[in-house]
Amino acid sequence: MENLIVSSSPHIHSRATTRNIMRDVVIALLPATVAAIVLFGFKAALMIAVCVASAILSEFFFSLIAKKKQTIGDLSAVVTGLLLALNLSTKVELWQCMLGSMFAIIIVKCVFGGLGKNFANPAITGRIFLVIAFGAVAGGAHTVFTPEISAGATPLEIIKSGSGTLPSLFNMLIGNRGGAIGETCAIALIIGFVYLLCRKVISWHIPVVFVGTVFVLSLIVKQDLTIALYEVLGGGLLIGAIFMATDYVTSPMGRLAKVIFAFGCGVITVLIRFWGSYPEGVSFAILFMNILSPYIEKIHIIKPLGGIKNVKK
């Protein structure tokens, strides 16, 4: 009993680590990843590999050059790279994938101080960068099973333009439709959502309120249940609501704040989809609410138990 360790309490720690959380997110994304490769073929696999590898390497070299502690071990770069790849369509060139990953990791995350200090979700911002720089990144692609679908026809584009035939709701569920590689298979995304809930990585508030808001508002605006369902299943709503809007760093804490955040995301998504110039608004909605997140957290102050109002002197 020599050399006893002395430190401040508590002396035990739960097994939760940032790395384990990120690993859980990667596991939750696996069904969608597999679906992407099955639905969109070899190009999808290449895109995923390029995005993940360039995300990891960007963080590695940034830390090296900036003489910072190496942080690739926390797996957050893997999550960012994977999410970015899943949010792009097969029309995107591989060098563009790499550029998007580098932008997401270096500009959005690392220069602000790394994981935890970024104000916006890196994957979302990386995608938006590609959208603005290179035009539509989600549109135009079709799955290997339906090559006859004409170019430029995601369900949301079809609804917006009013021309073309919508894929059946069954195809919407299994993901046999045009769009970004990881966003189309609703079933795979929902499996991931259930996994994250079971592992208590996220709470239900943001995904459910976000998707619910979009559904209800679409129903009110379009007065058509089928269209509202297509609005929920089409585009990047599910992947955005489940995996991107729930990012800890860029969403508020507290249940009520989360609900407000998700409601805002839903409203902006619908505004852009129905009245904006882009067919899809999920990314912009999340980015905008990311920026508002600290303020939402300030509005909703959880009253501490036993806290009394300070008396102004």
Next chain:
Amino acid sequence: MFGIRYIGNTHIPHFKRTASLASIDLPTPKSVLVPMLQHIGAPAAPIVQPGDTVEIGQKIAEAAGYVSSPIYAPICGTVDKFEEYLRPDGRKVQAIRINWNGEVKFHHSVQPKDIYSLDDLITAARESGVVGLGGAGFPLAVKLDVLRKNAIDTVILNGAECEPYITSDTRTMIDRADDVRQGVELLIRTAPAVKKYIIGIEKNKPEAIKTMRETFKDLSCVTVKALPQRYPQGAEKVLIYNTVRRVVPEGKLPSDVNVLVLNITSMAVLAKYCRTGMPLVRKSVTLDGSAVASPKNIKAPIGTSIKEIIEFGGGTTGEVGKILLGGPMMGSAVASADEPITKTTGAITILSKEDVQLPNETSCIHCGRCAEACPHLLKPLLYSNSLELTDKEEKMKILDKNKIMLCVECGSCSFVCPAGRPLVLNNKIAKSEYRAYTEEMKKKGGM
């Protein structure tokens, strides 16, 4: 959707392996070291000299003030010398070394006490040397004194014992149910204004709950409440909320909401003191932890060294990393096994080297787990982040607005933090900075 039924939200492991083991008596040790400060308040003033012979139950130090507590000789023997003792909290106090002379004899002052009134009971509590045995060590007499001053309508007996490993209160409820009952009866007799007695026990102690229900089944004013197994169920303000739904405001005491919380073992010891006159000289401690060979509950004289209890208990296994006085959530790590147990020691927890590796500290990812774990619904991450600020005014504003002083240092936030940040330690630092700042402000305002 946003309502809270129970506060206290953290799932921690229980490891209540000793719950079925009754306390066994440690043979009288060769010598004991009795610190003069084993409670909150002023250190007791010694009334013996080196060379004096003392007997079990003889007063060796007098309470020095209202918030203080007398100390009695735990063994027969000679007062060897006065030593300086460094408490785990860093405070240096006087301690009396007593060497055993081979006898086991009670001092003549150990006589039953007659209790006719509340004043008698409070005097007895004061003379018994009993302090809050749950860990804080607040003198029992001072606590009971609120029965005279405030309109207390509910007394809560704390048997939650929410820390991992510890089962000494559990064993009190099972082995000394009669003492607990007598303690409650004393209160019923002397404090008729109290309408309700609640015994709060975490659900993971079914035997204790059963025994207590059995013991009090004919007393309608006593309810035994089974509480969820959520840490920190036994924290005073948490227990009050979860049993009677009253919120103790910041800077106020439970008596301000007409509640009195007493540790259940404290009441049992007080009852025994009234019946036999034997003050608090022995303490039942749980010896457990990942590096303990065979977990046990051991009853030892106060002042016995940790080492002696470990050896009697069967020693350790593997490489010892930390020895804690108390449980792993709030206990304090000691630097040496030669340190004595005191009145407030409920457990000696020994953790193996693997178990005490400090987690690798990384950046806050704003996951909100600390805020969800906090029993007082605080946001520990804000305190830790504010410590990085250089602007003192801004820092104090954040601490003030987010009620740093409500933190009870229960350890939940550090326990759950995935980034491995020392949140509780940061809270303690923030609290002391805030305290110093408000003192300074008060002085400035007074001038």
